[in-house]
Structures are given as C-alpha cells and as structure tokens.
Amino acid sequence: MSIYSVLVEPAFFVTGAVLFGLVVGSFLNVVIHRLPKMLEREWAAQCAELAGEEPAPLPKYNLAVPRSACPGCGAPITAMQNIPILSWITLRGRCASCGIAISPRYPAVEAASALAAGFCAAHFGFGLAALAAMVFVWCMIALAMIDYDTQLLPDDITLPLLWAGLLVNLGGAFTDLKSAVIGAVAGYLALWSVYWLFKLVTGKEGMGFGDFKLLSAIGAWLGWQVLTLVILLSSVVGAAVGICLIVFAGHGRAKPIPFGPYLAAAGVIALFYGRDLNRLYLGLV
Secondary structure, X not given: OOHHHHHOOHHHHHHHHHHHHHHHHHHHHHHHHHHHXXXXXXXXXXXXXXXXXXXXXXXXXXXXXXXXXXXXXXXXXXOHHHOOOHHHHHOOOEOOOOOXXXXXXXXXXXXXXXXXXXXXXXXXXXXXXXXHHHHHHHHHHHHHHHHHHHOOOOHHHHXXXXXXXXXXXXXXXXXXXXXXXXXXXXXXXXXXXXXXXXXXXXXXXXXXXXXXXXXXXXHHHHOHHHHHHHHHHHHHHHHHHHHHHHHHOOOOOOOOOOOHHHHHHXXXXXXXXXXXXHHHXXXXX
C-alpha cells in the first residue's frame, strides 16, 4: 500500500487533521493573546514618531518571543505543560508553580480548532478544499476571539485571508473566481454602506472597518451568493445575543458589542452549508 493511499484514507485523514488541529489551536491561543498587544506597541511607536519623540525602548515581543509563561508568577511553561488539552487536564486547570487558575478558554480554543479541522477533513475529503477550509475556520476562530476581547479585527489576518480566498478560488475550490472577486467587493461595500447610513442618521459609528474587511474576505472565499445569508445569520444571532446580554447580564446599552464573532460564525456555517441554506431560503421566498 502506497503512502498516498494511506493519506487519502478517510479515517486516517480525519484523525491526522484533528491532531494537527490541536497543535494549531495551541498556536491560535498565542495569536489571540499576543497579536493585539503587538499592534498596541506598533501604534504607540507610530504616535511617538508623529509627535517627534523617540519611541520608548521595549523588550522584544512577537508570536515567538518571549517564551510562554504563567501570567501570575511568570514561571516559564515547559514543553510537557504545553501539550494541548491534556496539560490543562493534568494540571487541573492551574499553574504548576503558583497554583493560579488557568482559563478554560485555552483548551476550548484547542478543542474547537481540532474539531473544526476534523469536520473539514470529513466534509470535503482529502484535497486542497479541506486544507483550505481548515485555514479559513482557524482564522475565523482567531478573529472571533480577538474581536470579543479587544473589539479589533487585525488587518494582519483579514487582508491575507482575503487574498488567500481569491488564490484558492483560482481553481474553483469553493466558488468560481468571478464570484469570488464580486464577493470580495460586495462584502466590503455592503457593510461600508450600512456604516455610513447609520452614521448619517445617528451621528455614531455602528461598526468598525475591520467588519467590512472580514465580510469581504468571506465573500472572496465563498462567493457573493452567500453574502445575504451571512449578513442575515450574523445579524439575527448578534441581535439575540445582544438582547440577552442586556436583559440577563446587565450589559449597558451604550457599551458596544463586537460584530466580528457573529460574522465569523456565519462564515463558518456558510462554508459548510451555504448552498443548501441558500436553496432553502430561495425556496421559502
């Protein structure tokens, strides 16, 4: 039996995707935590330069440096303490050095990344579409969590994701190239129009430019045909969650609620079931 025949075996491919998804999930936790801080440093340096000041010297900080450490005591996290999910379970959700609680969100992101990768492998089968779908879903997870924490959708993720969608669809992985290009343009203009209409009527900003770029990226990956579905799904879920937060969690009406997580969730749903849901919607209409 050849290596290729083993790789394309569904059970092997799905299992491999899940295991690799665990590793990627661990990396996504680093991205979610560090990328906003890296952007803040960059913006502070730019502000200092514009003011004619020398940027304050800071230690090197990126996705690789410094080494991961406990936020409470600063103890370095060893390789054995960094095994996705298993380390958190073994340590009972606490730092091995100081005993401070470690958020369950870390293993949750790892599990979500692994399950998403396995589902992509099972849904699309061995090939470019499955691998590309994994990248798309992993980016959606990272963007959703960053926006939830900071109300930022970094260009460092949204713009490469947009171009990657166009490249992937050169071969028609999820839609034809024409639909992908129209989807990228229409996705941006759709929310851009809503933004300016809302601002003209209320004098306030209803969403950030990162939302435009995220919907544009989704359009580039999945085509213009799913944009209506994505907007409807994200709006309905976002409104429902927002009402629940205000009524049950005491969330202030004036406090903004990030829209990115709902766009990301709707994009993932559309990736797998967009065509079926479109047919159902058009049938009902």
